[in-house]
Amino acid sequence: MRALPPASRTEGREALMLQIPCPWCGPRDEIEFIPRGPVASRPDPSTASDLEWTTYLYQGANTRGWLREYWVHTHGCGQLFVVTRQTLTNEIAPVEGEPAAPTREDAP
Numbered sequence: 001m002r003a004l005p006p007a008s009r010t011e012g013r014e015a016l017m018l019q020i021p022c023p024w025c026g027p028r029d030e031i032e033f034i035p036r037g038p039v040a041s042r043p044d045p046s047t048a049s050d051l052e053w054t055t056y057l058y059q060g061a062n063t064r065g066w067l068r069e070y071w072v073h074t075h076g077c078g079q080l081f082v083v084t085r086q087t088l089t090n091e092i093a094p095v096e097g098e099p100a101a102p103t104r105e106d107a108p
């Protein structure tokens with residue numbers, strides 16, 4: 001039997017916990033996952049300036065709206081995958097098709 005969230009977290013509304021759609025395991029509670037940041041292209045280390053590295057590492061876009069971000073299913077299959085989430089409402093877009101492994105250049 002699944003435990004209900006504490007009443008203080010629901011306050012008469014739906015539970016506040018996100019349901020993350022793992023492409024391998026299906027929808028699971030967000031406490032099973034760790035967010036790994038927005039999808040961004042990593043600069044080439046052999047040519048990037050200090051400013052480019054600083055911007056890449058520390059100055060995220062703080063997107064208002066739909067954002068593609070990495071999540072790891074740490075308490076499940078352990079896979080890294082991309083979720084598209086609306087940052088204002090936490091709505092999550094359906095995962096379409098087969099999961100695609102991120103490239104080395106895109107890894108957080």
Ligand SMILES: [Zn+2]
Nearest residue numbers: 022025073077
């Ligand atoms: Zn999973």
